[in-house]
Amino acid sequence: MGESITEGTIINWLVNEGDSFEEGDIILEVATDKVDNEVPAPVSGTLVKTLFNAKDVVPVGTVIAVLEISEEKSSKKQSVTSSRSESSKEDLSRDKKSTKKSSHLASPVPSSSSNSSSNSNSASFSVPSNSSPSGRSVGDLFFSPLIISIAKEQHISFEELSRIPATGNEGRLRKSDLFSYLEEGRPYKFAQAVIQDPTAYRIPQLNFDKGKGKIIEMDRMRQMIADHMVYSKHTAPHVTAYVEADMTNMVNWRNANKEAFQKKHGERLTFTPLFVEAVAKAIKDFPNINASVDGSNIIVKEHINIGMATALPSGNLIVPVVKNADQKDLRTLAENVNEMANKARENKLGGDDIKGSTFTISNVGTFGSVMGTPIINQPEVAILALGIIKKRAEVIETKKGDEIAVRSMMYLSLSFDHRVVDGFLGGSFVRRVADYFEQFDSNRKI
Template identity: 55%
Template sequence: MPITEFKMPKMGESITEATIINWLKNVGDTVMAEETIVEVATDKVDNDVPAPVSGVITEIRFKKDDIVKVGEVLALIDSEGVESQVPTAPRPDAETSSASPKTQTEDHKIPNPEVKLKTNPDAFLSPLIISIAQKENLSLEEVQSIQGSGADGRIQKSDVFNYLKNRKYALPSRPTTDNRQPTTDFPKPKINFVEGKDRIVEMDRMRKMIADHMVYSKQTSPHVTSYIEVDVTNLVNWRNANKDAFAAKHNEKLTFTPIFVDAVAKAIVDFPMINVSVDGKNIIVHQDINIGMATALPSGNLIVPVVKNANEKKLPELAKTVNHLADSSRTGKLKPDEIQGSTFTISNVGTFGSLMGTPIINQPEVAILALGIIKKRPEVIETESGDEIAIRSMMFLSLSFDHRVVDGFLGGSFLRKVGDYLEQFDINTTL
């Protein structure tokens, strides 16, 4: 009988694996071609995966929360069985055909073949690998020494577990109550819970990933934050005077974000050592300038879509890219590739009315820029006739950087250069 292998599809050039969120069908169920039968997640982006053919599902090989590589067989579909709900031949799992995917796949899951490890480890660590490393008490250097079997040497879940299995020295003991609890004699503070008044809200999958990533970043990078204040009066006046004409000509909104991205990209060209990652004792200097934009979602979670090669784009193209990424973020339509590969991140905390912020570095980057609210206030300015008081549009910029590889001179110089590009914005910029 014709059996079709239902495989994990490729969802982007840099995506090598995905996590199963939920099976919508069970063994024995009839499915139609293009009908969604499983939901998967790549980092923070969820995707529906449709059936390639119509038929009856005869086998499911992975269960919820399993990590599956692109190209691996998720399930088998009998395309001749579409006319009947259950195949005529008896199946070992016939009595449990209506059970959950978890029950079905425990008997059917086939162990993955042994993968030959590559010799060059990938410096990038996915949120999943970060989470495993924290639970197993692995240091950053130790994780990055593991040989990865994924694309371009990327470290996979199986690589970490193989490493732990063959580790030549014992793992340090871990507290059983909190796998991220530091070694200390100080008792964990008691949480006062008032029955009937307080409520418990379980973190969703994305919030758990954000929490793990933030804790990992603070434990990995010694954070230092520098601040400057910039006068963006000319920039604000130009944008207000030209936003309608810009929209009419390019059919795109002109927000401040693409202007901020442009200034950051130019400053990175001037100071390329801010566009790096740390790989053990090595510094990886990235040639591409990919700017991540921290974006708040309606759910309250955070996602970071990426403007690829921002230094190569003119303002109209930057505006189009920024608007697309922002809209796709809020409507849940981001593609996996659109949140991959950032080398530097910006966070516009002014959107929420904040004067300034102390952002946490988006690993494996070494710096992140926060942009505060733009406020009008009286300022003393120098003129040809002397000092005068004038109403100016002012904004704070704050740069958090990894003091392992970014010293105060580099961090301060880069931050000042971003401010210069904003203050010296060319008001004759053509639309």
């Protein structure tokens, strides 16, 4: 349901225990990343047992229900299980021939790029003090060569191995434990490693006087926004660059053509599609700003999908996405922007509407703010805030020399991830966006 999703909230079970269903029937509704998703049945069968109730928050990869599937699918499953069993016997036979001793973990298992973004894949291995099911100390963990071989094939790090419940003698991890863990979807894949560093900074336990007043419980969306913002500030070192742009040509053209544009195309002409158009052009000039970080790798995205930070009637924030913004004309951009804005106001945005953003803009000027210092929308590496367009007396160059004139001015502020975006790229990009604003063709046809 999205590459950045780590947990979801079960809203409602639409099939009760013991009820049968057909392939494609909706079994339950899950809320993830601020939208509600319907989960269809992958096959026909019967719901045997639900492991979580409505309103439970469940990590990604966790088993939530047991299904009894149809006879045809079941036979296929038994065939796959049999094949796996035979393969496991061969692995075990090879392991017995190669060694009878256990091997102590000394270095991390190499991880593939597909899993390098998970928290379990770190550069070094720290043994958690309480990782066994019984909670006893396991500071001297040992794993057999067979376990290590399977872990390498599945790209499982030592830290993730240490979290798997072990049923062997003296808390040893058995092959059956590892296969059961894989069948469950690796529920501890994204668990935070337990690090005990005596030199690490510890947050002081201070008792602040929070005062008295009306207590308002955060709704689910507000909690998700809070978690996302804290994660972003914790992950990316934020740096902000500022420029100002003379918006006079764009403002005059839009004021002169907005009525004719709506009459011709049936769409309102706001500033947002004009902003999206200019930002998409600047991204094509500086493609490295359209990226995300995957461990020590930088992924420069193939598509330019512009997210628009949008306020909901509840006061919460959501980011609908204009897909392939660089390939669309102004009429199509206006249509997409208006559609997303209407869906947001009516709480009708779907999962696809908020997925796939590669760069985000936030029009803080809508609320009268002169400028802003936005927080990066992970996993992106930059976000652009657009302030209020305000008339000011400015010194401009003319053929007669310098003159003072009333101009429509706006501040732009770009927050970027200094791990991969340096000052030159960040400053050049936001300046290029401002240049496109200032060089807007005032004779442009609609």
